[in-house]
Amino acid sequence: MADHISAAAPRDAAEAARAAFAAAADKPFPKDIFTAPQLKWAVIGCGVIANQMAESLALAGRRIYGVENRTREKAVAFAERHGVERVYDTPEELYADPEVDAVYITTPHNTHIRYLRGALSAGKHVLCEKSITLNAAELDEARALADAHGVVLMDATTILHMPLYQELRRRAAAGEFGRMNLAQLNFGSYKEYGDLTNRFYNPALAGGAMLDIGVYALSLMRLFMESQPTEVVSLGNLAATGVDEAAGIVCRNAEGQLGVVSLSLHSKQPKRAVISFDRCYIEVGEYPRADTATIVWTADGSRETVGCGEEAYALCYEMADLEAAVAGNAEKRVLLDYASDVMELMTQLRANWGVVYPEER
Known part of the structure; x- marks a missing residue:
């Protein structure tokens, strides 16, 4: 019995990515991922997610062109590991190239x-890791800068x-699932609580559940809602450091969803x-990078498995979407509107719980 439980236990994100x-x-x-003209990319930060992006791109036979990191030695090691051509000493040197x-930004949220x-401001298109900013005001500022300089922010x-979510939303919009x-x-x-200076609990690193994992849940919720929730009630528990540790959240929009x-x-x-829809419910496990979902139909309880995309290419899809948006794909450009809705919710929720980061004081 113990072996069965162990085998079924969820893997952590790094282990899942390796698998x-x-x-x-x-x-x-797949030939249908990178379809827009290829851009030359540089990355700021060379932690776990930057390494995953480089590994994901390697599956496509592509490489990151340049890297900048606060510690040059790590940037050099990253470049050697992934065949990166340029190592910059400062972000300004990168911007001037x-x-x-x-530019792909992978540094901590608060930077x-x-x-x-x-x-x-240097006229570079930007793909920025989650959480894209600390709060809604910062995202509004970034969006204004992107508009002013004629570049794409994603x-x-x-x-x-x-x-997977694009396919499920297509079917939902076609009326297959009902309301x-x-x-x-x-x-x-x-x-663990042992080291409260780590990024999960440290307010100086914009720690807390909301910006780390809540962004995934709220993003998926928002994608399937017809409009932004207008009513939000919640309870949030804070860690000893003052960041949010746990939360229960209920939202409702104008359509009653x-x-x-x-x-x-x-x-x-x-x-x-x-x-949950009128005609079915859709269940997704390990949903941040999911490539499979199960539809359970209301009428007879039958189950349909939907597979679309592949988990290993998750970061390639991000980069491909930005390149498509740069090439004029309006559907990809509107993704930032969903991100803004989610950021407004996260900002409101943190304010309700009294979670304030040093940069916001």
Whole structure:
């Protein structure tokens, strides 16, 4: 029995990514992902997610052109590991390079606006990791800069880019599922209290459940709602450091569609989403980078498995969407509107709980 429980236990994100890359390593890369003209990319930051992007791109036979990092030694090691051509000493040197078309920002949440200001003002397109900014005011500023300089800004939250959700939303819009009534989303991690200076609990690093894992749940909820929720009630528990540790959230929009979200940084929960419609409900496990969902039909209880995309290419989809948006794809450009709606919700929720970061004081 214990072996069965262990085998079924959810993997952490890094382990899941390694397994996904291994599963895709010997497959031909799909020809329908990168369809727009290729841009030359540089990355700021070379932590876990930047390494995953480089590994994901390698499956497509592509490489990042340049890298900048606060610690040059790490940038050099990253460049050697992934065949990156340029290592910059400063972000300003990166911004000034005319060879760079687009910048991928992977640094901690509370540094994003600084790099967004520099990159957008230099006329670079930007893909920025979640949480794209600390709050709605920062995102409004970044959007204004992108508009002023005629470049594309895109949120890298995987939910916005996975083909599975694009396919399910297409079918929903076509009326197959009937009216969407309720979205229920869980996401729980177990992070030890031992070191409260780590990024999960440290307010100086914009810690807390909302910006780390809540962005996934709220993004998926918002994608399937007809409009932004206008009513929000919640309870949030704070860690000893003052950041949000756990929360229960209920939202409703003008159409009467409900969203129910539970989050925790100190209790393991399945990453499980259930989107309920008149004619069916859709269940998605491990939903941040999901490539498979199950539809359970109301009339007879029959089950339909939907597969679309592949987890290993999650970060390629992000980059491909930005390139498509730069090429004029209006459907990809509107993804930032969903990100803004989510950021407004997260900002409101943190304000309700009294979670304020040093940069916001």
